[in-house]
Amino acid sequence: MSERAPLPPIAIIGTGSMGGAILSGLRRPVEGADPVPVRVTTRSEASAAALRAEGVDARAIEHDSSANAWAVEGAGVVVLGVKPAQIVDVLAELAPSLDADALVISVAAGITTATMEAAAPNPVVRAMPNTPSLVGRGVTGVSAGSRATAAHLTLADDLFRLVGTVVELPESQIDALSTISGSGPAYVFLLIEEFTKAAQAMGFDEDVARLMAEQTFIGATRLLEASGDDPEELRRQVTSPKGTTERAVAVLQGAELDRLFARAAEAALARARELAAGS
Structure with a gap:
C-alpha cells in the first residue's frame, strides 16, 4: 500500500x-x-x-x-x-x-x-x-x-x-452508486451460486462445482485487473469463432442481460429512495 x-x-x-x-x-x-x-x-x-x-x-x-x-x-x-x-x-x-x-x-x-x-x-x-x-x-x-x-x-x-x-x-448520485458497487457483490455471488448449480447439474460433486465456479470468477477478475484490457476485449479473447463459448454467450445475450441488469439496478435505486424517505 x-x-x-x-x-x-x-x-x-x-x-x-x-x-x-x-x-x-x-x-x-x-x-x-x-x-x-x-x-x-x-x-x-x-x-x-x-x-x-x-x-x-x-x-x-x-x-x-x-x-x-x-x-x-x-x-x-x-x-x-x-x-x-x-x-x-x-x-x-x-x-x-x-x-x-x-x-x-x-x-x-x-x-x-x-x-x-x-x-x-x-x-x-x-x-x-x-x-x-x-x-x-x-x-x-x-x-x-x-x-x-x-x-x-x-x-x-x-x-x-x-x-x-x-x-x-x-450526493444526488450516492444512492445510484449503492445499486452498483454497494449491491454489486451480491450480484456476483448470485452468479457464482447459479454457475455452481449448473456444474452440479452436469454431474460434478458440490465441492468440485463450487471450486470451479469460485476460482473461475476470482481468476477472471484478477486477469481483468492485471491486463488492463476492457472486459469486452477479454471476453472476445476467450470466445473462439464457432466455439463452445460463443454458443454459451449467445444464450446469455439472448436472455437480454443488458435489460435484466438495468431493471435490477433500477429496482435497487427505487428502494434506496424509499429508505431515504423513511419508508
Whole structure:
C-alpha cells in the first residue's frame, strides 16, 4: 500500500461490518508512518473486551453511558458506523462533545448530509462503502455536505483508501452508486451460486462445482485487473469463432442481460429512495 498522509485521531462509533473494516485499515502497519490514534465504541461489553484484547482502545455503551462522548473527545474524524435509524439520535448525543472542526462521516444508507447537519453543527461527509472493504478491496463513494471543504473531502478520501478505491460524487448520485458497487457483490455471488448449480447439474460433486465456479470468477477478475484490457476485449479473447463459448454467450445475450441488469439496478435505486424517505 502506498504511503498515506497523516490522519488525525479518529473515533469509530459502532464497529459492525463497515466500522470494523475501517478499523482494520487503520491498524494495518505502514512503513515510516506512526499508528493513527483510534478510539472505538461498541454496543456490547463482550465486543469491546475482544477489541481491547487486540490492543484497541474500546469501550461499550452497554456498561458506560459516556462511552461515545469519551471516544470523540479530541477526535479529528468521527465515523458513525451505527444503523441508519440511530444516526440522528447518536449525532444529537455527540454534538456537545465534538470538537468544532471535527469531520463527521456516516456510512449509513439513506441518511442525507442535510439530515446530519440538522443534528450537529460539524462538517459532514456521507460515505457508501461495500463489503469487499473487509479485505481491503472495497469501493467507497463519498459526498460532501454543505459545510465540508475540499480539505474535509480529501481527509475522507485518505481514510477510505485504507480499505480500497474511492469515488467522489455529488450526493444526488450516492444512492445510484449503492445499486452498483454497494449491491454489486451480491450480484456476483448470485452468479457464482447459479454457475455452481449448473456444474452440479452436469454431474460434478458440490465441492468440485463450487471450486470451479469460485476460482473461475476470482481468476477472471484478477486477469481483468492485471491486463488492463476492457472486459469486452477479454471476453472476445476467450470466445473462439464457432466455439463452445460463443454458443454459451449467445444464450446469455439472448436472455437480454443488458435489460435484466438495468431493471435490477433500477429496482435497487427505487428502494434506496424509499429508505431515504423513511419508508
